[in-house]
Amino acid sequence: MTDAPATRTAPAKITMTGVTKSFGSKHVLRGVDLEVARGESVVVIGGSGTGKSVTLKCILGLITPDAGAISVDGTDALRARGKAREALLDKFGMLFQGGALFDSLLVWENVAFRLMQGARKKPKAEAREIAIEKLRRVGLKPDTADLYPAELSGGMQKRVGLARAIAADPEIIFFDEPTTGLDPIMADVINDLIREIVTEMGATAMTITHDMTSVRRIADRVAMLHDGVIKWCGPVGQIDDSGNPYVHQFVNGLPEGPIEAVR
Amino acid sequence: MQVFSALQGFLAAIGAAVLGLCQATGRLLMFAGMGVAHVVRPPFYPLELWRQFLKIGYFSLPVVGLTALFTGGALALQIFAGGSRLNAESVVPSIVAIGMTRELGPVLGGLMVAGRVSASIAAELGTMRVTEQIDALTTLSTNPLKYLVAPRLLAATVAVPLLVLIGDVIGIMGGFLVGVGRLDFNATTYIRTTEDFLTTGDVTSGLIKAAVFGFIIALMGCYQGYNSARGAQGVGRATTNAVVSASILILASNYLLTEALFPA
Known part of the structure; x- marks a missing residue:
């Protein structure tokens, strides 16, 4: 792993060391080492099925790694239980690939979901107001608030998912393939939104994608995941002359190179 | 030598199947344990509980009611036909009443709700997964x-007994309608015989069964849906498994509960 010393002066928000995960005989992660600094936007790139989603889910505790350590703000994320785990999850917001909106709830109830449960429970009217404000932030009109997710287009569902992810002002936001399945114009709009929101909230962001436009728009730093390890990690400005054959092949979409293309 | 290795393969297959069964049972029991622990530990979601209560209980009323009505009627005809061989036609009201409350109300009600509710829970949770x-x-x-x-x-544990209680009443009414309308029973005598014969124990034993069945129905729907495999096929399989496993567990536990509640 060739780590560029540039940009990273802030303390680490998320640290992964030697994280491995296998599903049966399939070794998805073979020792992932990755550090994300506070306020930084890291994009993890890599082909389909290289374990990008598994990496995010390991940090959130949705999947338990076989070995390795993950810490968030110095807390051991893998051993946090009960209240400690709740406090940990409170720091996160996540935009899922398919939106993962709750289809039995209205749009505003989706956005305000976190504000209506648990420790941060707010009165209904206030939660609705915040939800409408967040919807406006992602470019949706207040009248979408009372629709069901199924009544929205794919692009609008993504926006609602984004509004839900930022509703409780999280310190860390994860984006799982934010532009997949969108037309190029909508993808651009979502990229810009993500960049703006991350900057204005001062949040730490981690995105997984294979869309290079997205990478250039969103990233401060880029990590290339292949064969279950981080092959390269460096500032976004260096991706075109990284000197790493994997990155070179991926960024330029070349059929020939160390990454096997299945035809 | 070849016989030996074939035998070994056969035994290994049995062993693997037994281990698989133990693993599945363990996983289900752990899931059930965690589910129950969350029922009693806060925070609670009263709105969700109310929604589910409506969905599982209220909207299953027509299905359970119709099942009970027709079953009660058919039961009266059968008992009349069987009883007439021994000149004991007069047992119709009493046997319809115990048959419905002890056995047919909970079991048939449970099976109908299993088909409706287990499937819908598994499909919903599977899709959410x-x-x-x-x-x-x-x-x-x-x-x-x-x-x-x-x-x-x-x-489900609360709603199914209530459904079965209503089903009991409707089933006995089905027997009454057939008894009075088709079999020439006197309406007053029919009702009086039923009242005299039926004990609280008959009804409560059926309700205890119904509570267990309700738990099984929700548990199998949740377990299968929660652990659903990916894709439309995964959800389809989860739904089928939920209904089949809930139905079989209902029938098996019905036997065990009957043994426990009415020892021979």
Whole structure:
């Protein structure tokens, strides 16, 4: 792993060391080492099925790694239980690939979901107001608030998912393939939104994608995941002359190179 | 030598099947334990509980009511036909009443609700699993077992006995309608015989069964849906497994409960 010393002066928000995960005989992660600094936007790139989603889910505790350590703000994320785990999850917001909106709830109830449960429970009217404000932030009109997710287009569902992810002002936001399945114009709009929101909230962001436009728009730093390890990690400005054959092949979409293309 | 290795392969297959069964049972029991723990530990989601109660209980009323009505009627005809061989036609009201309350009300009601509710729970939770909605709950600081599983378990355990109680009444009424309309029983005598014969124990034993069946119905729906495999096929399989496993567990536990409640 060739780590560029540039940009990273802030303390680490998320640290992964030697994280491995296998599903049966399939070794998805073979020792992932990755550090994300506070306020930084890291994009993890890599082909389909290289374990990008598994990496995010390991940090959130949705999947338990076989070995390795993950810490968030110095807390051991893998051993946090009960209240400690709740406090940990409170720091996160996540935009899922398919939106993962709750289809039995209205749009505003989706956005305000976190504000209506648990420790941060707010009165209904206030939660609705915040939800409408967040919807406006992602470019949706207040009248979408009372629709069901199924009544929205794919692009609008993504926006609602984004509004839900930022509703409780999280310190860390994860984006799982934010532009997949969108037309190029909508993808651009979502990229810009993500960049703006991350900057204005001062949040730490981690995105997984294979869309290079997205990478250039969103990233401060880029990590290339292949064969279950981080092959390269460096500032976004260096991706075109990284000197790493994997990155070179991926960024330029070349059929020939160390990454096997299945035809 | 070849016989030996074939035998070994056969034994290995049996061993693997037994281990697989133990593993599946263990996983189900752990899931059930965690679900129950979340029923009694706060935070609670009363709105979710109410929604599930309506969905599982109220909207199953027509199905359970119709099942009970026709079963009660058919039961009266059968008992009349069987009783007439021994000149004991007069037992119709009493046997319809115990038959419905002790056995047919809970079992047939339970099976009908299993078909309706287990399937819908499994499909709903399975779809939520596949579309990452269950993961999304976790990232929104909400425990999916607490938010999705616990309300369903509790709602079904309470709703099914109530459904069966109503089913008992309707079933006895079905017997009454056939008895009075087709078999020339006197209406007053029919009702009086039923009243005199039926004990509280008959009814409560049926309701205890119904509570267990309700728990099984929600548990199998939740378990299969929660652990659904990816894709439309995964959800389809979860739904089928939920209905089949709930139905078989209902029938098996019915036998065990009958043994326990009415020892020979």
